[in-house]
Amino acid sequence: MKTSFLTLPVSAAVLLAAALFAVSAASQAFQAAPTQPPAASAPPHEEHDQPHPAPTNLKVLPKTLTGDQVLEIMEGWAAALGTHCNTCHAADPTNIGTNGRPRLNFADDSRPEKSTARLMYKMVQDINENYISMVDNSGAPVTCGTCHRGHIGPEPFVAPKQDHAGPHPPEAVPSAGEKPTQPK
Numbered sequence: 001m002k003t004s005f006l007t008l009p010v011s012a013a014v015l016l017a018a019a020l021f022a023v024s025a026a027s028q029a030f031q032a033a034p035t036q037p038p039a040a041s042a043p044p045h046e047e048h049d050q051p052h053p054a055p056t057n058l059k060v061l062p063k064t065l066t067g068d069q070v071l072e073i074m075e076g077w078a079a080a081l082g083t084h085c086n087t088c089h090a091a092d093p094t095n096i097g098t099n100g101r102p103r104l105n106f107a108d109d110s111r112p113e114k115s116t117a118r119l120m121y122k123m124v125q126d127i128n129e130n131y132i133s134m135v136d137n138s139g140a141p142v143t144c145g146t147c148h149r150g151h152i153g154p155e156p157f158v159a160p161k162q163d164h165a166g167p168h169p170p171e172a173v174p175s176a177g178e179k180p181t182q183p184k
Contacts, residue, residue: 057107060118060125077117080145081152088114120144 052067061070078084085104092105109115128141147154 055106057109060121077144080143080150081148082150083152087111087152088117 052071054067055061055063055065055070058065058070061073065073074085078087081087088111089104089106090108090110091102092108093102095103095105097103124142124144132138132141149155
């Protein structure tokens with residue numbers, strides 16, 4: 001004789017429902033449990049847990065910036081390029097941090113990437129001040145991320161073949177029976 005769920009006694013159905021609820025609740029609690037210890041118990045990042053001294057070798061950024069302001073700018077640049085501080089800044093083997101590794105010498109100009117970053121910063125300033133500012137309703141200014149989009153070497157843009165010309169402006173679309181005009 002077949003027994004279906006509907007013919008079970010009420011107490012068995014309640015017991016089954018309670019078991020399903022317990023398994024579901026336990027599963028959700030397990031999924032919500034953090035996989036890493038809370039941030040408070042993690043050791044602080046050595047570079048970011050203290051106030052930063054005033055910068056000493058600013059060549060393109062305003063010399064009035066504080067160390068914390070420069071750090072904020074540098075973190076934005078690093079994120080826009082998908083890099084880390086050591087891309088532009090050389091390690092100082094004479095200054096060992098608490099983690100046993102050399103600290104970075106931010107004033108050192110020996111890495112060519114630092115010169116490139118300065119040049120690119122001046123280019124972005126020039127584009128924003130002398131070109132974007134002249135366009136009515138131009139919107140947001142150009143930033144490192146405008147081109148780099150998280151890559152140190154920006155990937156070339158390739159227009160999709162099906163939409164290479166983009167949308168036509170309303171005045172360029174000929175009416176029915178009208179021949180298209182050539183741009184002047």
